[in-house]
Amino acid sequence: MTLRFRLHPWDPDTLYTVTEFEQEGEHDPNLELGFEVPEDQWAPITPGPAEPRTVRFVDGARRHDAAGTIGDRPCLFVVMCVGSVASRLGTRVEPPAPLPASRYVIVAGEGGDVGPVSLPQYGITYEPRFAGAAERSLAAEAQRLMLDREAALAEELAAAHPGDLVVVDGPLRRSASYQNVLGYVKTTRRERLPSSHHWVLDALEPGQRTPVYLVAAGDRSLGDRLEWVIRPRPPALGVDPRQGLVRVQANSALSIAEARTLADWSAATLPAYSADYHHDPRAPQQLLIIKNLESDLRRTFGDRELLLGALRGALAA
Amino acid sequence: MTVGMVLANDRSRPLEFWFKLEERARVQLDELVAVDVFNPFNPERPVTVYAVVDDLVDSVEGLAFPGDTELLEQGASYGRRILMAHARVLRFVPDVLRPPRPGAEVRLALGGDLAKALYVDRMKDSALPIGVLRNGQPAYLNYDFLCGVAGGHVNISGVSGVATKTSFATWLLYSVLNSRRADGQYVARNRQDVKAVVFNVKGTDLLFLDKPNGRWADDERAYCQEAGLDAASRYQLLGLPAGPFERVSCRVPPRPGLAGADRLAGEVPAGATATPYAWSILEFCQKGMLPYLFALDPGSQMIQFVTEEVAEQLKRSTAGQEGPHVYLPPSETGDRDPAAARGTLEGLEADGRVKVTTLDELVEFVADMLLGQFWGKSHSQGTVHAFIRRFRGALRHVRHLVRGDMPPRELERARLDPLASSDMVHVIDIHDLHSVAQAFVVGVVLRDVFDKREAAARNAGTVYVVLDELNKYAPAQEESPIKDTLLDIAERGRSLGVILIGAQQTASEVERRVVSNAAVRVVGRLDMAEAARPEYRFLPGTLQERAGILSPGSMIVHQPDLPVPLLVTFPFPAWATRGSEVARAAADGGEGFDDLIALE
Numbered sequence: 001m002t003l004r005f006r007l008h009p010w011d012p013d014t015l016y017t018v019t020e021f022e023q024e025g026e027h028d029p030n031l032e033l034g035f036e037v038p039e040d041q042w043a044p045i046t047p048g049p050a051e052p053r054t055v056r057f058v059d060g061a062r063r064h065d066a067a068g069t070i071g072d073r074p075c076l077f078v079v080m081c082v083g084s085v086a087s088r089l090g091t092r093v094e095p096p097a098p099l100p101a102s103r104y105v106i107v108a109g110e111g112g113d114v115g116p117v118s119l120p121q122y123g124i125t126y127e128p129r130f131a132g133a134a135e136r137s138l139a140a141e142a143q144r145l146m147l148d149r150e151a152a153l154a155e156e157l158a159a160a161h162p163g164d165l166v167v168v169d170g171p172l173r174r175s176a177s178y179q180n181v182l183g184y185v186k187t188t189r190r191e192r193l194p195s196s197h198h199w200v201l202d203a204l205e206p207g208q209r210t211p212v213y214l215v216a217a218g219d220r221s222l223g224d225r226l227e228w229v230i231r232p233r234p235p236a237l238g239v240d241p242r243q244g245l246v247r248v249q250a251n252s253a254l255s256i257a258e259a260r261t262l263a264d265w266s267a268a269t270l271p272a273y274s275a276d277y278h279h280d281p282r283a284p285q286q287l288l289i290i291k292n293l294e295s296d297l298r299r300t301f302g303d304r305e306l307l308l309g310a311l312r313g314a315l316a317a
Numbered sequence: 318m319t320v321g322m323v324l325a326n327d328r329s330r331p332l333e334f335w336f337k338l339e340e341r342a343r344v345q346l347d348e349l350v351a352v353d354v355f356n357p358f359n360p361e362r363p364v365t366v367y368a369v370v371d372d373l374v375d376s377v378e379g380l381a382f383p384g385d386t387e388l389l390e391q392g393a394s395y396g397r398r399i400l401m402a403h404a405r406v407l408r409f410v411p412d413v414l415r416p417p418r419p420g421a422e423v424r425l426a427l428g429g430d431l432a433k434a435l436y437v438d439r440m441k442d443s444a445l446p447i448g449v450l451r452n453g454q455p456a457y458l459n460y461d462f463l464c465g466v467a468g469g470h471v472n473i474s475g476v477s478g479v480a481t482k483t484s485f486a487t488w489l490l491y492s493v494l495n496s497r498r499a500d501g502q503y504v505a506r507n508r509q510d511v512k513a514v515v516f517n518v519k520g521t522d523l524l525f526l527d528k529p530n531g532r533w534a535d536d537e538r539a540y541c542q543e544a545g546l547d548a549a550s551r552y553q554l555l556g557l558p559a560g561p562f563e564r565v566s567c568r569v570p571p572r573p574g575l576a577g578a579d580r581l582a583g584e585v586p587a588g589a590t591a592t593p594y595a596w597s598i599l600e601f602c603q604k605g606m607l608p609y610l611f612a613l614d615p616g617s618q619m620i621q622f623v624t625e626e627v628a629e630q631l632k633r634s635t636a637g638q639e640g641p642h643v644y645l646p647p648s649e650t651g652d653r654d655p656a657a658a659r660g661t662l663e664g665l666e667a668d669g670r671v672k673v674t675t676l677d678e679l680v681e682f683v684a685d686m687l688l689g690q691f692w693g694k695s696h697s698q699g700t701v702h703a704f705i706r707r708f709r710g711a712l713r714h715v716r717h718l719v720r721g722d723m724p725p726r727e728l729e730r731a732r733l734d735p736l737a738s739s740d741m742v743h744v745i746d747i748h749d750l751h752s753v754a755q756a757f758v759v760g761v762v763l764r765d766v767f768d769k770r771e772a773a774a775r776n777a778g779t780v781y782v783v784l785d786e787l788n789k790y791a792p793a794q795e796e797s798p799i800k801d802t803l804l805d806i807a808e809r810g811r812s813l814g815v816i817l818i819g820a821q822q823t824a825s826e827v828e829r830r831v832v833s834n835a836a837v838r839v840v841g842r843l844d845m846a847e848a849a850r851p852e853y854r855f856l857p858g859t860l861q862e863r864a865g866i867l868s869p870g871s872m873i874v875h876q877p878d879l880p881v882p883l884l885v886t887f888p889f890p891a892w893a894t895r896g897s898e899v900a901r902a903a904a905d906g907g908e909g910f911d912d913l914i915a916l917e
Contacts, residue, residue, distance in 0.1 A: 085395060093395035273393050279381060288394045292379050296397070 003071040005105070005117055005315050007308075012064035012076060016139040031192060032214035035226065036256055036263075042200050044208040047264030054088045054164040055269075058154045059290050060146040061297040064139070065103070065126075065307050068315070070114060075107040076138040077117070077126050077311065081297040082149040084157055086164070087289055089272060096293075101300040102149075104129045106141050119310045122302065147173060154181050165265075169290055172225050172249040179258065182266065183225070183249035186285035191242070202241050204231040209267035212259045214252060224252035228263045232274030233284035246270070246285050318425045320344050323352060324401060325419030331406065334416060336423045338373070338400040346370055346859075347451040347884050349426035349434045350404055352417040364413045367426055367434035368404035369881050371859050375400050405857060405881050407434055425452075436878045445496050445504050446555035447489065447874055448885025453546045455555045456885045458837065459878045460504050463493070464779050468836030468877055469811035472787075472827075473820040474853075480841025481869045482820040483522065484894075486783045488887045489818065490515070493781070494741065495557050510778025514735050514766060516759060517746040518785040524589040524746060525893035527565035531900030533889040534559075540870075540889070551888035561892040566740035567591035568733060570750055570758075573717035579724050581731050584749065588896035594745065595731040596761070598673060598721035599640030602631040606719075609764070610711040612756035612799045613789070616703070619696065623704040626693050627683055641728045642721035644670040645682055674721035680708050714751035718758070733762060736769050736780065752789070759790060760799040767805055770813040779814045782806065787819040788826040800828060807834040824852040838875040840882075842867040856882060 008015060033039040062080035069075060081101040087093050105117055105126040117126040131141035151173045158166045158178035165180050172183035192215075193201065200210055210229040217224055227249050235241045248266045250259060275288040320342035324335040334352075338344055347369060354364040377389065379396035388394035404423075409415070410433055417423075426434040437444050437457050444457040462468040471489065473482045490513050496504040505511055517523040537550040552559040569583035571593040583593035596606070607628040608615065615621050635643045647669060673679050686692040687701045720728060735743040745762060747755040766780055784790065791803040806817050807830060817835070824832050825847065832838075838855055843864040847853075853861060855875045860882060864873060870889075875882035893899040 087392050087395070089392050091392045092390060093392050095395055095397045272391070279385075288385070288388060292395050295379055 003113065005068055005070045005075065007312060007315060008067035008069060008074070010067060012067035015067045016064065016076060030216040031194075032216060033193075033197065033211075035212050035214045036260060037211035042197050042211055044200060044204050045211060045264075045267070046208050047268050050265045050268035052089050053265065053269075054086055054161070056084050056086045056157045056161065056164055056166045057169070057287065057290055057293060058082070058084045058150055058157065058166060059169045059293050059297070060150045061294045061301075062142055062146050063298070063301055063304065064142070065304060066311050068105075070107055073108045073112075074138060075105050076142060077103070077105050078142040078145075079103045079301050080142070080146045080149070081300055082146065082153050083293060083297050084153060084166075085289060085293045085296075087273075089269065093289070095296070098300060099297070101297075101302075103127065104142070104145065106131050106138050106145075108138060109133065117311070117314065119307070119314055122307070122310060124302075124307070124310075154178075165262075167270075169287075172223075172251070179251045179254055181251065182262065183247075184270070184287070185247040185249060186282060188245065188247060198242070201229060201245060204229065204245065206231050206233055206271045207268060209248075209263055212256075212263050215249075226250045226252050226254060226259050228266075230267045230270060232271045233276070236277055236284075244284050318342075318427070319422050320350065320425055321402065321423045323417045323419050323421045323423060329416040329419055331409075331414040331416050333403065333405050334368070336402050336404060336417075338402045340398075340400060342425075343452075344370060344373075344402060344425070345451060346373060346863075349407075349431060349450075349452070349454075350402075350423050351426045351430045351434065352421050352423050354413075354415045354417050354421065356411070356413050356415070358413055359411075362411065364415055365410045365430070365433070366406055366415075366417055367408040367410070367430070368406045369434070369883075370402045371405045371857070371881075372403035373400065374403070407879065407881055408436065427454075435883070440878065442498050442502075443504065444498075446492055446557060448872065448883075448887040449546065449551045449554055450883065450885060453544070453554070456874070456883050458874065458876055460493075462836040462877050463489075463816065464505065465811040465814055465816055469816045470807060470835040471816075471818040471837040471839060472824065472832050472835035473818070473839040473841065473872075474824045474843060474847075475820075475822065475841030475867075475872075476844055477519075477822055479869050480822075480843070480867070481872070482839075482841055483519070483783075483785055484870075484890060485839060485841065485872050485887060486785075486818045486820060487515070487523065487526070487890065487892075490742070490781060490783065491562065491890075491892075492555075492557065494562065497556070505779070507776070507778055511741060511781070512735055512778065513742045513781040513783065514762065515742060515744045515783040516762075516785070517744050517748055518755075519748055520895075521586045521589065521746070521748065522894040523744045524567045524569070524586055524591055525895065525899060526562040526742060526744060527567070527590065528588060528893040528898075529561045529900040530889075530891055530893045530898045532898050533891050536889045540886075544886075551886070552891065555888075559888075559891040562742050564739070564741040565744065566735075566738060566742070567744045567746065568594040569746040570754070571595050571717050571720075571731070580727055581720075581723065586896055588893070588899040591744075591746070593731055594733040595717070595723070595728060596719050596733070597641030597723075597725075597728045598676065598679065598719055599635060599638060599643050601676075601679075601719045602635040602643050603638075604761075604765075605629070605632050606757070606761050607631065608798045609757045609760035610715060610753065611707060612760040612797055613752060614795075615797055616707060617700075619700045620704050620707065623687070623693055623696050623700055626696075627687070627704070630686075630692050631683075640721065641723060641725055642672055642674040643679075644672055646670050647685075676712055676716045676719050680705070680712055683708065711753050711757075714753040715757050718754060734765070735762075736766060736773075756790065756797075756799055759784065760802060763799065763802045763806065767802060767810065767813070767815055770810075770815050775814075777814060779816055781816050781818055783818045783820075785820045787821040787831065788823060791819075791828040791831045793826055793828055803831055804828065807831045823847050823850075825850045836877050838882075840864050840867075840873040840875075841871070842869070860884070 060082040065077040079101050083099045085096050103126045106129045108131050114128045131138050154166050154168045158181045167182045167184050171185050212226050212228045215225050215227050229245050235244050273287040273289050275283040275286040277283045280286040321336040321338040324337050328335050349369050352366045356364045377396035377398050432438045440459045443460040445460040446455050447458040448456050450456045475482050493505050548554045569591045571581040581593040585591045605628045634645050684705045747758050791800045806815050821827050845865040848861050848864045871886050873882045873884050
């Protein structure tokens with residue numbers, strides 16, 4: 001007998017508190033601070049003016065449409081969309097063509113006789129995906145699905161436009177083979193740089209950067225990567241200057257010279273994209289263009305209340 | 318041609334909707350569009366909604382702050398540009414009132430669509446060209462609403478100088494006299510009986526109506542080129558010949574201070590042809606013109622009684638006489654010695670009557686009669702003196718217009734009787750007269766026209782009266798004989814075939830009933846404060862604001878047939894408006910005009 005999907009009465013965001021997916025390991029990676037500059041000569045670096053380059057920002061957006069169950073397994077209906085926008089400072093941005101959203105019903109556990117859920121009146125189908133064991137990881141699985149697609153899009157763009165830079169929102173994941181992909185990490189839970197070097201972070205000004213260092217992840221799936229820190233905007237009054245920093249990541253296979261060029265470019269250019277304090281609650285790290293891209297991607301999601309109603313109808317039938 | 322789609326912004330209503338405009342679509346304000354809508358009452362036959370674009374919004378979606386525009390230009394942020402057009406619905410065909418469906422295609426209204434959008438299909442043979450729409454298409458007025466069949470009268474408002482009120486009135490007249498239907502007949506039925514009485518209030522512009530303009534063609538061509546019109550002139554676009562008015566009679570007041578001469582002479586500007594006009598003192602008495610000397614300011618009720626009584630006495634005393642002078646009895650008492658009663662023998666006839674040949678003499682005669690208490694016994698001396706003072710005061714402004722000192726033939730030549738004349742257009746120049754005399758001429762002529770039409774058979778033809786400065790002749794506040802006449806025309810003239818094409822700077826200062834009786838309202842450039850007044854409620858939304866920035870030669874025309882006023886431009890006059898424009902005589906064989914007419 002085929003099991004039937006049922007909805008959970010609660011709002012999915014209440015049921016599955018959306019926490020930032022743990023993107024990087026809890027354990028301390030090995031840092032090789034002397035990659036660009038000897039460890040004891042660290043100081044803020046002020047690069048010269050950057051050459052304009054075309055940057056392709058990649059981002060994804062997702063929304064939980066409904067929570068539910070199938071048999072005794074919890075499930076989560078999600079919609080997500082991944083896209084990119086190309087920008088070259090000094091030229092107006094051509095808005096990207098709208099992309100269709102993907103919809104999944106993420107089911108706890110492994111496999112089983114689970115079919116898709118269709119809402120033919122809207123031409124919508126939620127494809128089943130399986131999350132593994134714990135209920136808590138349904139939202140995490142949705143996030144993982146999205147990040148995978150972001151990474152795939154980043155690779156695709158990096159391959160198709162070798163002369164451009166691709167900036168991914170969040171840490172570099174599997175794009176290790178492309179040298180023109182940068183990760184843009186907005187949050188730092190715990191500072192990994194040794195306390196002896198914290199003064200460099202505090203002294204950073206917009207347009208400056210730290211020296212490039214190597215993060216050796218050991219056996220982590222994320223792999224090794226190069227990293228440096230920039231400050232997008234001067235800290236707001238009364239704000240901890242250690243906050244409001246951004247870590248930029250690049251391929252560990254880059255030579256020192258290549259890494260320096262990228263780092264210099266990012267320190268000089270990325271602050272121009274950063275959102276001002278009135279633009280976004282995540283300013284100054286948030287990039288305005290990414291925020292715009294995100295809301296652009298959400299346009300295709302449809303009205304959640306409407307979909308919820310349709311889902312109720314479809315599952316009750 | 319598809320230009321956009323109806324927006325799903327919850328604003329699609331039967332009477333207005335928004336649509337997304339394609340960037341390259343050739344649409345601007347005033348463009349006419351059409352949308353097909355499902356018709357639940359007859360699914361076979363969709364409803365076509367016709368509308369006019371009255372607002373355009375160009376914006377960027379996805380920008381939180383207007384200040385981010387700079388980031389947009391720098392390429393540091395982005396949004397999606399959307400060009401939205403607001404459309405005000407003009408018509409449903411068939412008449413099923415349904416809003417357009419969001420997502421429905423919006424197309425330009427061209428050809429048959431355009432005719433339907435502007436109700437031209439309903440006007441049938443009465444479609445009178447009134448100008449060119451912004452998209453280069455002709456705009457029409459339903460002649461039935463002009464000539465009195467279904468409605469009548471035109472009221473034109475606008476700031477002097479830039480609103481081109483008089484030019485538009487003349488142009489309208491030109492269209493009435495020259496427009497033909499597809500079958501070659503004139504749009505104006507019984508055109509041979511159409512008459513126009515045009516008062517030339519300012520400058521000498523209208524005294525050249527019958528002279529070809531040597532310059533208009535270049536101006537017109539330049540305009541058409543700039544506006545991207547597909548024709549050499551707007552006359553051509555509207556299917557009208559271009560040329561001066563025909564059968565025009567220009568009349569000017571006689572030069573003052575020439576008493577005793579046996580010919581009247583008028584001030585005729587160089588290049589114009591005009592004959593002087595005047596009234597005989599006999600007409601003045603017989604037709605009771607006296608009150609029109611005080612047409613703008615008739616004075617107190619008591620003074621008006623005296624005026625009426627004197628006018629009545631003059632009428633009675635001169636009945637059956639032959640002019641141009643009059644004989645008046647010195648007294649009515651009969652048994653008194655006329656010489657004693659008069660105090661002097663001058664002008665005394667053998668039979669005891671007094672021969673009066675000038676207005677000055679008339680004033681003195683009337684004064685004697687009143688002060689000797691032969692006339693107006695019941696009035697107080699104060700009132701009588703006030704009347705005499707007013708009469709004397711008016712005298713110097715009008716004494717050259719009312720004559721008894723000319724040979725009868727000369728005064729016959731100077732007669733002002735447009736309805737009896739074979740000419741079609743009668744321009745009566747009053748621009749150089751004092752306002753007392755202006756009001757006298759306007760009042761007398763209008764009354765004459767109206768009375769004659771009232772007495773004449775129905776369908777005697779249409780008389781168009783063109784009068785600027787209505788605020789002076791029919792003010793919102795005061796009462797006056799001219800205002801009475803204008804009200805008569807406004808309220809009853811339509812059925813008598815007397816149509817008023819009136820104009821004023823500000824409609825709010827004109828008697829409400831004169832304005833509200835006009836079926837066709839026209840607005841040129843308006844003062845912004847004026848445009849906000851209730852008199853202009855017929856201008857919906859943005860049109861009211863736009864009336865403040867209209868350029869000369871553009872007018873907003875409202876007619877009963879169309880729910881939304883149209884903004885039209887009208888061609889440069891093909892007739893001269895000043896001496897320097899008068900085209901050189903045909904002696905050199907050039908006749909540039911005929912070439913242009915041949916374009917048609």
